[in-house]
Amino acid sequence: MQAKPISKQRKKIIPKAIGRVLEIGIGSGLNFKYYNQSKVSEVFAVEPDSILLNKAKINAQKNNISLNIQNISAEKLPFEDNMFDTIISTYTMCSISNLSMALTEIKRVIKSNGKLIFSEHGKAPDGNIYRWQKRLNPIQKRIAGGCQLDVNIPIVIENSGFELSELNSMYIPGPKFLSYHYWGSASLENKND
Numbered sequence: 078m079q080a081k082p083i084s085k086q087r088k089k090i091i092p093k094a095i096g097r098v099l100e101i102g103i104g105s106g107l108n109f110k111y112y113n114q115s116k117v118s119e120v121f122a123v124e125p126d127s128i129l130l131n132k133a134k135i136n137a138q139k140n141n142i143s144l145n146i147q148n149i150s151a152e153k154l155p156f157e158d159n160m161f162d163t164i165i166s167t168y169t170m171c172s173i174s175n176l177s178m179a180l181t182e183i184k185r186v187i188k189s190n191g192k193l194i195f196s197e198h199g200k201a202p203d204g205n206i207y208r209w210q211k212r213l214n215p216i217q218k219r220i221a222g223g224c225q226l227d228v229n230i231p232i233v234i235e236n237s238g239f240e241l242s243e244l245n246s247m248y249i250p251g252p253k254f255l256s257y258h259y260w261g262s263a264s265l266e267n268k269n270d
């Protein structure tokens with residue numbers, strides 16, 4: 078998660094976060110150093126792993142960020158409707174066991190003009206790599222906290238009701254079964270606050 082190509086991905090999307098921000102599955106808080114703090118007013122996060130949560134708290138302090146973090150999963154968010162200007166998901170969608178439930182919650186708590194910004198690894202476009210992703214899924218799930226290699230990120234986001242306002246994809250350096258990346262932003266055209 079700290080490898081250079083992944084840091085490069087973080088740098089592409091995190092400075093776009095504005096206003097009241099929610100990070101889902103924040104992990105140890107590796108995105109903090111890429112925030113444009115002059116544009117961010119508040120930072121909320123959810124993280125089900127308490128060891129990572131404590132690391133995120135320490136990282137927030139190091140980066141001078143006042144963090145409101147809760148030790149919970151993204152499938153049920155304890156926030157009011159229409160609360161967030163930006164919701165960030167980096168390398169989390171592969172691990173959430175009920176992703177469609179989490180995206181429904183994200184839709185509920187994001188403002189009508191809010192943005193979901195993401196960088197995720199997922200389904201590779203090449204048939205042979207995709208077949209390897211499916212073969213390796215059971216091992217990856219066991220050794221990497223439930224991580225699924227072949228999530229079709231844009232389809233999952235669109236099927237949840239979001240419209241993709243920006244979508245990029247490519248292999249970043251690394252093993253191909255793990256390195257096909259999707260990043261960009263999505264919003265809700267038809268949501269009323």
Ligand SMILES: C[S@@+](CC[C@H](N)C(=O)[O-])C[C@H]1O[C@@H](n2cnc3c(N)ncnc32)[C@H](O)[C@@H]1O
Binds near residue numbers: 105124
């Ligand atoms: C690969 S890590 C990515 C962490 C962080 N977002 C980053 O970019 O470094 C996946 C994260 O998803 C979290 N996670 C797993 N299941 C989750 C769920 N149901 N809801 C929210 N986060 C979850 C894990 O605890 C872990 O922190």
